[in-house]
Amino acid sequence: MGLIIILLGVGTLSMAGLVSIMPAEFYEAEEQQPADEGPVIPRDRVSVASTYIPASTAEAAAIISGDALFKANCAQCHSVYQQVVGPKLADIDKRRPMPWIVSWVQNSAKVIASGDEYGVKLYNENGKQQMPSFGLSRKEIEDIIAWIKVQPESAPAIHIEAVAAN
Structure with missing residues (x-):
């Protein structure tokens, strides 16, 4: 199996x-x-x-899942290496810690409203277009990041x- x-x-x-x-x-x-x-x-x-x-079947499964999740939820506004509607996502895991990324994807308005410096900067740099909230789990967001990292x-x-x- x-x-x-x-x-x-x-x-x-x-x-x-x-x-x-x-x-x-x-x-x-x-x-x-x-x-x-x-x-x-x-x-x-x-x-x-x-x-x-x-390195493992679990990592392969995460990458495959991340590919599908990225295409269904992120590709409309993001690219890995180019600015589209939203910022490029390459090395996002090096710019922000995973808990921040999860919070941002799940509810960017809350992160911006909290006064988070990086979140406010992203909001301002991207024409004050707010990223919609996504009902993705932490695991699903981690899978997307796994897919981004191997592109x-x-x-x-x-x-x-x-x-x-x-």
Whole structure:
């Protein structure tokens, strides 16, 4: 049963581009392959997204959960490495402690109203647009942070040619 969970986790992380299950020969072969004959994955960009391997099945599960939670709750206003409506989230766990992050996500208005210096600064720097409160648990917020922490700075450039069906 544990092996099935590991395989599902690695498969999902592979599809997300966080780990690679392709042999090195695959990447060497693309150098000889013309661009119009299928996937072209620049070798120098592949290693960026394929180097992280979760230390445990629990960590893999947290990353998978965080991916889904980020897409459902955060992606409308946030990016990991770019300012969107809200600030970029890379290294948020280094800027603020987890209890602060949990409080902010669950009720940013309360954090701002308390006079929290960093919270007020975020509010002012982002056009005084208040982040909505989310009913996420501490565990769910920790999963989102786990997913953020493993995101590569630049996703690998993957080019796939469309193939007409016969």
